[in-house]
Amino acid sequence: MxxxxxxxxxxxxxxxxxxxxxPGNYGQYQDTVQEIVDRVKTEGDKALFELTAKFDWDGISKENVKVTEEEVREAYDTIDPALTETIRKSLKNIRDYHEKQKQYSWFDTTPEGTMLGQKVTPLASAGVYVPGGKAVYPSSVLMNIVPAKIAGVDHVVMCTPCNKEGKVNPAVLVAAKEAGADEVYKVGGAQAIAAMAFGTESIPKVDKITGPGNIFVALAKKAVSGFVSIDSIAxxxxxxxxxxxxxxxxxxxxxxxxxxxxxxxxxxxxxxxxxxxxxxxxxxxxxxxxxxxxxxxxxxxxxxxxxxxxxxxxxxxxxxxxxxxxxxxxxxxxxxxxxxxxxxxxxxxxxxxxxxxxxxxxxxxPNHILPTNGTARFFSPVSVDDFVKKSSIIYYSREALEKVHKDIEYFAKAEQLTAHANSIAVRFEQKED
Amino acid sequence: MxxxxxxxxxxxxxxxxxxxxxPGNYGQYQDTVQEIVDRVKTEGDKALFELTAKFDWDGISKENVKVTEEEVREAYDTIDPALTETIRKSLKNIRDYHEKQKQYSWFDTTPEGTMLGQKVTPLASAGVYVPGGKAVYPSSVLMNIVPAKIAGVDHVVMCTPCNKEGKVNPAVLVAAKEAGADEVYKVGGAQAIAAMAFGTESIPKVDKITGPGNIFVALAKKAVSGFVSIDSIAxxxxxxxxxxxxxxxxxxxxxxxxxxxxxxxxxxxxxxxxxxxxxxxxxxxxxxxxxxxxxxxxxxxxxxxxxxxxxxxxxxxxxxxxxxxxxxxxxxxxxxxxxxxxxxxxxxxxxxxxxxxxxxxxxxxPNHILPTNGTARFFSPVSVDDFVKKSSIIYYSREALEKVHKDIEYFAKAEQLTAHANSIAVRFEQKED
The missing domain is CATH 3.40.50.1980 (Nitrogenase molybdenum iron protein domain)
Structure with missing residues (x-):
């Protein structure tokens, strides 16, 4: 060295x-990826299956895109049982750690009749992307699914490309099952990301997409960001x-x-x-x-x-x-x-x-999906935080609002937002007559 | 209705x-914005000042881009002192609420000699964008700056366009000063976002950019996302x-x-x-x-x-x-x-x-910068969380690693990552001879 x-x-x-x-320098493929994303968004399954047939498996159809229980059982029979055991030991540690990341809703009150707080709600659904190809990482499957499940996400789907025979890597399938994935779909690439972002007839739309992938997957995630939440581009x-x-x-x-x-x-x-x-x-x-x-x-x-x-x-x-x-x-x-x-x-x-x-x-x-390329300056490891969102909670009694209503009206008027001021004033109009 | x-x-x-x-449908301006971002990234101040001269104020230069203490004093003298008072009352409540959002580093140990945890560190710097034009919202200035400051961000800069005479709205300046902005720059639009993302001779590069803006600002934030962290596009x-x-x-x-x-x-x-x-x-x-x-x-x-x-x-x-x-x-x-x-x-x-x-x-x-357009399904209000990042902490003693080293080596080999396995095995090679 x-x-x-x-x-x-x-x-x-x-x-x-x-x-x-x-990955910010991937611009040259942006148009290709945007085209794929737009096609899947408008055409749904039709585009998804055409692209999957082209890149992965020409036998793909509505009937076989979802991995069956039978295929999962086959996967368990295929891999070394020692690997299943190791996955389970590892899973226990991953779960224990992520349990500690859980955040709770909180509130704070005053006797004047105010309550302020923050309500923590799990996302309703999450989509995990798992790359295919030569580098097959069941450990990454665990690291993506566990925080979502610990956060309380109801519905965790996984997309991963299959091989030319329509098979998904068995270790990946076992890891997905052990970690608690609800469904696995045999699609990959930018088309899989678009399918999870917008939904197709076969693939449900999710609230958040996580997981690593090649340059096309990374650009697709960037393209759908805002329509759904994504993790940072690895x-x-x-x-x-x-x-x-x-x-x-x-x-x-x-x-x-x-x-x-x-x-x-x-x-x-x-x-x-x-x-x-x-x-x-x-x-x-x-x-x-x-x-x-x-x-x-x-x-x-x-x-x-x-x-x-x-x-x-x-x-x-x-x-x-x-x-x-x-x-x-x-x-x-x-x-x-x-x-x-x-x-x-x-x-x-x-x-x-x-x-x-x-x-x-x-x-x-601890999660092994971590910020890369200098982004640890501002990004964090994937965590339970990524699969919850918060809502502010605001309650004021009449008495509490009355004490401060003139300040609010004044501030709103200073910003020329008279309807804002009115919505406070209207609550005290009788008294001020 | x-x-x-x-x-x-x-x-x-x-x-x-x-x-x-x-805002995901803003595609038609994407190329224009990308061009502005690229120009500021490569040419720095030169591009920033040319664009500012074109859109905002033709007197802009390296000497006057930063708001002076004198200009801040003028702003206090210009606005109604009652507004300063109202800003201060509001600021107290905003600070009190955001204080409660603070997250702490944590760790957990076992007597076998393991320590796992999460270290919470504030971002080093943050950039707040404040739109100019007719809609001038000092309240938004408070809502952007307070969570950054409570999080412990050392350096908070603000960019906001000035008028044709080179003046920034005085209420915005007072709010920035009260909330604790370290520096204010008289630049706006996509060029201001690019300046904060990549840095120019005059404007420091920051770790995170927050704040609302028009369609050009929104697209610029999307374009620089990943090079820096951004809040969600409002x-x-x-x-x-x-x-x-x-x-x-x-x-x-x-x-x-x-x-x-x-x-x-x-x-x-x-x-x-x-x-x-x-x-x-x-x-x-x-x-x-x-x-x-x-x-x-x-x-x-x-x-x-x-x-x-x-x-x-x-x-x-x-x-x-x-x-x-x-x-x-x-x-x-x-x-x-x-x-x-x-x-x-x-x-x-x-x-x-x-x-x-x-x-x-x-x-x-509570913060008034909130997820819009259905993104409350997966995004949260701006909070102290947005201005910290986390690092996982992992410590294992020799004894603790020894108990599990074979599992780790086995898992790594199952993923064909032999150098991973080797890095564990090498620590026990004498014993295994």
Missing amino acids: RIVKLSQESRQNLLENLLKRS GPSEILVLADETANPRYVAADLLSQAEHDEMASAILVTTSMELAEKVSAEVDGFVAVLSRKEIIQKSLDNYGYILVADSLDDAIETVNMIASEHLEIVTKNPFEAMMKVRNAGAIFLGEYSSEPLGDYFAG | RIVKLSQESRQNLLENLLKRS GPSEILVLADETANPRYVAADLLSQAEHDEMASAILVTTSMELAEKVSAEVDGFVAVLSRKEIIQKSLDNYGYILVADSLDDAIETVNMIASEHLEIVTKNPFEAMMKVRNAGAIFLGEYSSEPLGDYFAG
Whole structure:
């Protein structure tokens, strides 16, 4: 891996390089995707099935688009029962963690007869997108469905493309069933997103669409945003390790590679105060790459977006961490908790030598769908919050309103909104005669 | 106002008519706006000032784009001191309410040496957009800035267009100062949104942009979404009153008009179980319209999007309320609290005879920036939540990881992610030799 001395210039170059991967730069496919979205919106199933026949399976029809109970049973029979067991263990942890995110409705009253509050209501329905293709991630199925179900969403549907024989990946089906998906549909791509956003004869319209996908899926989600709610558009995966001289270079190297293997656009960065560690990690990386099964992807990812930055001080290093705002941040320093207190921007923070990033991907419980590409500056991990919405609650008694009615009327008139003022004044007109 | 018997068909027609107002249908200006955004992104101040000179004030320059302390003092001297006092009273209530929305970081531990949690961090900066033109709303300035400040945002900037003489509305300036804006810039339109999203020589880049605006502002916010966070795109204002025979028709009529006066696209709907109330409200509306200052706007709004729906039962009425998912909902029934329990979708819910909608616009404390156009199905009022983001916190001790490491490795391998498995395995390799 390239070792670079941290400077304003090297950091700026790195930041600009990373931002090349932004899903905000996908503009060139926008018209194609908009066309697909518009077709599905107006033609419904007809367009959905034509597009699915073209890209995925030419046998698709109204009769077989929905995965049957029989197909789900087949999936359980197909996969290694040990995987079902592991999914269940992982699911328990994910559920336990997300339970703690639940927010409650609240209100506050005064004896003058006012009640103000906030009513929390789950969304009525949610749609989860799960990509097909070679990279099949049942763990992502769990991470999308659990927060929706814990939030109290009644109806969770899932869309995922099938293969040329009309089959959905069995591990994905088992994960969906275990997590509590109500229905699974064999459609994918921009057309699946449009179907969930606007509804078709076969696919129900949902309130929110979440889940990762390729560039067409990402653009389709952006196109339907506002008609439904969407999660943030995921960019390529990222890991940033903040380490000092106390870190184990072999562990750090292995962790960097765990994200580099995702795809050629993934980014793996070490920021360290120790040149010695930098060199050792670089050597360990070389050793691992030679033997790992996804070595071609890893090598390209490291060449494109892999960096080891050597900083003069831990504070400089942390400042850089905050500027990069990585999806995953591991802190492997003498006092990781203290360093964490200075971190403003990161999707998930893994503390200490044994909190390796894949622990969070698969098992610990926190959601692994995290803000990427610097958006941890303002976005949060997918959570139960994403599947509820709030309504303000306002109650004033006559006595309470009477005390303040002149102020409200005055403010409304100052904004030239006389009908606003009138709606308050009318309630006190007899008294003021 | 037109009185319509509630039926599946009449409801469907109403819903389709309302959706015509969706900001999702603004496509025709998209290219113009994208061009403005791209120009400001690449050319910075040069483009920003050229566009401002063209649309707002030809005297704009690097030296005068930022509102000075002197201009703020002038604004205080210009407006009625009573308005400053009213702003302060309102501000106190808004602050008190938003304080209660604060979320705290949390963590949970087990004696095996695991700690999981969620760290809540305020955004570093926020940009508030305030429209210029005839409709000048200092109350909206408060509603945008207060949640950001309560969340702990360090740097809150505001952009608002100035008039042909380079002056910003004084009431807006006073409200900004009172609410705690750190800087105010005299720029507006799509170019102001682009400036805050990407930064220019004069305008700092922010993490989140909120605030209403015209069609160009809305499209610009959509265009920069993902590069920064944005609030949801606001459509025209809406009020829905759910009332039974116990409601005072004069109050209901006045409240409907308080939203109808906003603009010709605004919508005012009464859903009632009482034909008698329907007729009385209609008559009261006619009486008020004749004397209100904004009668032309009100009449057009009522002709376009005003309805009185008469339902057979309260349950039918509430079902319709949930389908419309109005920005503002007033419940004026015998037992408004019980009706509220059945409401799933509404931006703000006003309960009882004296909780008139403008009370929420100006004074009670809850935010008046609310989801419009049916998006209350999935969006929430602007709140402190919008100005914080979360990071997951994950810590496992060696002992804790050791207990589960085989499950994690197994799951990773099942997803063909061998480098993920390796990053766990490497931590136990000596023991397993």
